[in-house]
Amino acid sequence: MQKIGLVTCEKHPNGIPAEINLPNEFKEKGINAEFVVWSDASIDWKSYDNLIIRSTWDYYTREAEFRAWLKKIIELGVPLFNPPVVIFDNMHKFYLREFANAGIKIIPTIFSDEKDVIEKIEAKLWNKIVIKPAVSAGSYLTEVFEFRPENHLSILNKIKTGDWLIQPFLNEIEEGEISMIFFNKKFSHSIIKKPAEGDFRIQRQFGGLYQAYFPNEELLKIAANIVNHVTEPLLYARVDGLVINNEFHLMELEMIEPDLYFEFSEEYLNRYIEAYLEILK
Template sequence: MPKIAFATYTELPNLTENDKLLIPHFEEKGFIVTAEIWDNPASDWEQYDIVLIRSTWDYYLKPEKFQSWVSLFIDSKTKLLNAPEIILKNSHKFYLKELKELGVNIIPTIFSSENINLEDLKKWKKVVIKPAVSAGSHETEVFETETLTSEILDSKIGEGDWLIQPFLEEIQNAGEISMIFFNGNFSHAIQKVPKVGDFRVQKQYGAKYLKFEPSKDLLLIAKNIVEISGKGSTYARVDGVMTQNGFLLMEIEMIEPDLFFDLYPDAAYIFCQEIVALPFQNPKE
């Protein structure tokens, strides 16, 4: 029987409730399903036909270790999903610079690798400063540019890579839109609305997740982003904000995104179907 591992982390050894919805679908297809902690040195990844990254939610705290783990699958007969090359590139948000150069409308961004003029930031009332390797709003802060000094900025972005973006009131008011694609095909979408007075769109900060029906124009934009940045991805989540200037990309998440199967249970079955249809070499007995 083929074997699939759902890669998770130490805080969720038995997976999220969302990801548990996948298990019966894979078992119906004849797979043996196991939850494996991604950085457990005792794990034997070669025993699996497929390793599906689901809730490796501490990867950004151990970026070098995570990159080494992902690289194990580059020449392996075990198929990592998404593919190692996609995961490695997507783990550092400076990929947004490349997307911008390719014509994707991203949230206006200043990258810490560039020369930053403090006065240039004052064209925005507030800025959001976030790490280039991060998840779940980790170390993300909002600063009033009027009171932002060189000392404060240097202490924030002195080490590592960072993104500086304008604070968008639209996020606080209408939230963020997430559109999910499986093998390049649109599946479903949600709207993540922060609690009153907050800007963070994660549930642990009190945000609400609602079903969302994107327009045809918005879907075309999202599909184009996936074709540019996520070609070959088994799953991709396009996150962005609707503004007076149209849809602005926040990120395309292809590592361990929540896929919201609780809101769209049928999508779990479709996702399983898409994975089972993929070719994988020499199934282990």
């Protein structure tokens, strides 16, 4: 019987609530699956036929350790889904620049390694800006600034500490962030996430409201183009974005450890497992 490790973190050793039954679902397909914590030094990774990253929701706070773990998995020759090359690239959000250069609409973004950042923000006429780390998740270390002259030094001092994305505060977030989930590059389902009143963060821990969403054909075509821009095979991918002036703008293409919202339907989980079986053929 094939044995796979569902890679998680110390905070969720048995998986997140929506995925607790994942091992049982795999077992029904004749696969022995169990949750494994990526940072557990006692684990014999070579004992697994394959590894699937699920909820490594602390990787961005332990970046160096996580990168070392990925390199170890590569050296051991244990197949990882998504592939390590995808994970390495997706960890650092400057990948969005490459998408923009390829003609994909992204949220208006200034990258902190560009010259004359303050002048560029001024030229954009952004009165309110969001600054987020290039390696982060769940609004980690994300801050909102009023763009006034007295704040310029604080902004400059902040972005000198590492790699950052500077974006305008978009009122469209109140209408909801759209997440479109693909398994083996095929569309499965979609969710829209809205922030609590008076907040800009859509995550549940900040009071965000999640609802089923049904994208139209045009939106699905855009999302599929984004996913297919990645040439490597993908067991899973989540396209996150906002509709601005009637056009979809990519916020992130989540290919490491995104929530896949299995709690909305058991069918989504079944599609995920079927996609895993397909990708092995």
